[in-house]
Amino acid sequence: MLDAPDKSQAAFTQWVRRLVTGAAELKAFDAGEIDAVMDRDSGSAVLLPEAQSALHDSNRIALSALDALPGEVCVLDSNGVVIMTNKAWRVAGAAHERSGLDVRAGENIFEACRDVPESERECAAEVSEGLRQVLTRMRQSLNCRYVCNAARTRPMCTFTIAGVASEGPVAAIVTREWNSESPQAKKTPSPATRRSSKNSPLLQTVAQNHLLASLPAADFARMASGFEPVELTYGKVLYEPGDPMDAVYFPGNSLVSLLTLVEGHRALEVGLVGREGMIGARLALGAATSSVRALVQGTGTAVRMSSARFLKEFRRSPALQRALFRFTDTLMIQISQTAACNRFHIVEARLARWLLMTAERMASSEFHLTHEFLADMLGVRREGVTVAASALQQRKLISYRRGDITIVDTPGLEAASCSCYRYVQSQGAARMSRS
Amino acid sequence: MATSGLVVAHKRSKQTANASVTTVVVMRLYVAGRAPNSVKAIANLEAICREYLKDAYKLEIVDVCEHPRRALDDGVLVTPSLAKLSPKPSANVIGNLSDTSSVLAALGLTPALA
Numbered sequence: 107m108l109d110a111p112d113k114s115q116a117a118f119t120q121w122v123r124r125l126v127t128g129a130a131e132l133k134a135f136d137a138g139e140i141d142a143v144m145d146r147d148s149g150s151a152v153l154l155p156e157a158q159s160a161l162h163d164s165n166r167i168a169l170s171a172l173d174a175l176p177g178e179v180c181v182l183d184s185n186g187v188v189i190m191t192n193k194a195w196r197v198a199g200a201a202h203e204r205s206g207l208d209v210r211a212g213e214n215i216f217e218a219c220r221d222v223p224e225s226e227r228e229c230a231a232e233v234s235e236g237l238r239q240v241l242t243r244m245r246q247s248l249n250c251r252y253v254c255n256a257a258r259t260r261p262m263c264t265f266t267i268a269g270v271a272s273e274g275p276v277a278a279i280v281t282r283e284w285n286s287e288s289p290q291a292k293k294t295p296s297p298a299t300r301r302s303s304k305n306s307p308l309l310q311t312v313a314q315n316h317l318l319a320s321l322p323a324a325d326f327a328r329m330a331s332g333f334e335p336v337e338l339t340y341g342k343v344l345y346e347p348g349d350p351m352d353a354v355y356f357p358g359n360s361l362v363s364l365l366t367l368v369e370g371h372r373a374l375e376v377g378l379v380g381r382e383g384m385i386g387a388r389l390a391l392g393a394a395t396s397s398v399r400a401l402v403q404g405t406g407t408a409v410r411m412s413s414a415r416f417l418k419e420f421r422r423s424p425a426l427q428r429a430l431f432r433f434t435d436t437l438m439i440q441i442s443q444t445a446a447c448n449r450f451h452i453v454e455a456r457l458a459r460w461l462l463m464t465a466e467r468m469a470s471s472e473f474h475l476t477h478e479f480l481a482d483m484l485g486v487r488r489e490g491v492t493v494a495a496s497a498l499q500q501r502k503l504i505s506y507r508r509g510d511i512t513i514v515d516t517p518g519l520e521a522a523s524c525s526c527y528r529y530v531q532s533q534g535a536a537r538m539s540r541s
Numbered sequence: 542m543a544t545s546g547l548v549v550a551h552k553r554s555k556q557t558a559n560a561s562v563t564t565v566v567v568m569r570l571y572v573a574g575r576a577p578n579s580v581k582a583i584a585n586l587e588a589i590c591r592e593y594l595k596d597a598y599k600l601e602i603v604d605v606c607e608h609p610r611r612a613l614d615d616g617v618l619v620t621p622s623l624a625k626l627s628p629k630p631s632a633n634v635i636g637n638l639s640d641t642s643s644v645l646a647a648l649g650l651t652p653a654l655a
Binding site for chain 1 (some may be wrong): 575620
């Protein structure tokens with residue numbers, strides 16, 4: 107767009123009027139019904155003063171709205187240059203000593219990724235590659251975890267990069283979420299990140315698990331000897347209903363379904379636990395056996411602890427008790443909402459909800475699963491899943507090929523999901539913020 | 542503006558469809574973002590379409606701030622500007638489309654007939 111030359115508004119309007127040819131055009135121009143005139147020489151639209159100020163106002167409102175968002179947002183152009191960051195991004199960046207790729211307007215994020223300290227290279231390369239794929243339309247969105255070794259506290263954050271669809275070059279919106287973030291965590295480094303032995307699988311997993319990462323350093327140090335890093339593989343059953351729970355699990359990037367079995371019917375998923383919680387929380391409520399089947403449905407890391415040790419630590423640590431009650435409450439909300447959802451909502455909306463919950467817990471928008479598996483999760487026949495998945499695929503919300511599911515359009519999928527997703531999410535967030 | 546390049550197709554629903562075939566009016570409206578006259582033009586046109594065309598129309602909105610080349614190639618000189626593309630003959634209306642009768646005339650409709 108051409109900027110207005112430095113003339114008075116009236117003079118500028120008269121100057122623009124010379125570009126107008128045609129009786130109808132001139133009549134509308136003189137009636138004040140025109141916003142812009144096309145300038146053939148510059149190949150652009152010249153905005154009249156009123157239109158300019160209206161557009162300026164709406165941009166200003168959009169910028170203020172972005173600043174008012176509680177989440178940390180950074181907007182990039184198609185070359186990776188930062189167009190703007192919102193207030194939350196700038197404030198959190200400063201609080202974390204400008205670690206976590208804390209780019210500012212005018213900087214290029216690809217250059218920032220190259221300039222990180224040695225210890226952050228791997229994470230930064232992943233962000234850089236992911237962003238390149240989004241900007242070249244190879245992917246719609248993705249999540250990247252990032253460990254900030256540069257800052258004193260070595261916090262972790264997750265970047266979500268999403269392409270902004272338009273006819274021209276793709277732009278991107280990057281959001282940043284700090285994991286295990288609490289006022290205390292800012293003052294005292296979180297137990298998971300203060301260790302000097304960096305990149306240990308145990309510590310990485312611990313840092314990913316919100317429940318463990320929220321514990322004070324002293325409690326964590328006492329518990330640490332009881333932690334055993336394990337890999338949970340897809341399809342593994344941790345407990346069957348009625349099984350004694352001899353160990354508890356804190357997922358890192360793995361994902362576990364809680365399934366209820368009713369005689370004569372398929373298993374039905376009633377809960378989904380990932381990095382926000384633990385498997386075996388029932389022990390803390392005095393139960394010794396599992397009431398559900400705990401089935402690994404996302405391969406990944408977890409921390410295992412024997413039940414005896416867990417109970418001992420649970421009795422000793424008020425912080426662990428609080429964290430566990432908080433998680434159990436959130437899980438109960440999820441289970442009760444899922445029960446209602448399974449009864450009242452259509453398969454397509456439930457599938458959308460389930461995919462969103464899975465993506466959120468695995469911090470990834472791509473995963474592998476079969477129709478058979480999804481049928482179990484949703485308690486419907488395989489054919490029902492096929493129809494629902496095809497419908498979502500046709501609406502370009504997901505892509506599904508031989509068990510590989512990619513969420514192509516997260517906001518679209520949220521719109522397609524039933525209200526249960528937003529309800530459980532909002533209740534969980536409200537619960538966390540009150541604690 | 543977000544609606545740029547978006548084709549808003551309104552197909553006849555089962556309830557309104559009858560045995561006769563109704564032509565679909567295809568239009569393109571060139572606007573400048575959310576500038577005042579452009580916003581008015583969109584609102585005025587949508588009101589006219591609702592009243593006179595029910596759902597037998599297709600409207601594409603082109604934002605010249607984002608796609609100036611398209612406007613120039615289509616011979617558009619000022620915005621807002623409405624082009625009726627189909628059925629023939631094609632016609633144009635310039636301005637914020639507050640004069641309903643001239644819009645109806647360009648679309649080949651008259652209040653009495655519609």
